[in-house]
Amino acid sequence: MIKSELVQKIAAQNPHLYQRDIENIVNAILGEVVAAMARGDRVELRGFGAFSVKNRPARTGRNPRTGAHVSVDQKYVPFFKTGKEMRERLNRDSGGPVGDDEDDED
């Protein structure tokens, strides 16, 4: 599924909204997650997972082809940890149909 398909699926469930609105909603959500990570904040979405930023200190790397030393600056990398419920859902190997018609209340 790509972003436009996600927008279409949400739009189909919300006939009173314009597709343009749904696009803005999806972008607002993702934009907020990115902005938080850019500030170094953590984003915790219960049942889904948590986004955080990890620091990778500067190090001396090697060009694998030439063996030359290359200094690598310190950097930040995005990190995602899958939430507990998400992990369980991925392994709920019932084999039964996972309907979009049933709404599990958690």
Place this chain on the structure above:
Amino acid sequence: MTGKTVTRADLCEAVYQKVGLSRTESATLVEMVLKEITDCLERGETVKLSSFGSFVVRKKGQRIGRNPKTGTEVPISPRRVMVFKPSAILKQRINMEPDAAAE
């Protein structure tokens, strides 16, 4: 680095501010988006969100693990895990100067 934690409530607020729906509806829409992504992953499908990153479901085979405390061997059953691959744009944003990122 402010070290804050952003939650669902903050995402709802962002949607409320930017889209102009009611707070209640903003909250409903945030849940719908997360549910749609979750359902998709549960089916084993990859979710690609351009300029953000992609969520991929990987299958792990069975392997023998060890209880680190007792040293006993324990079989770890095959399972599915989800990984997030950040986009180049996201990686770049995170490494911008704090002042630039705050703009």
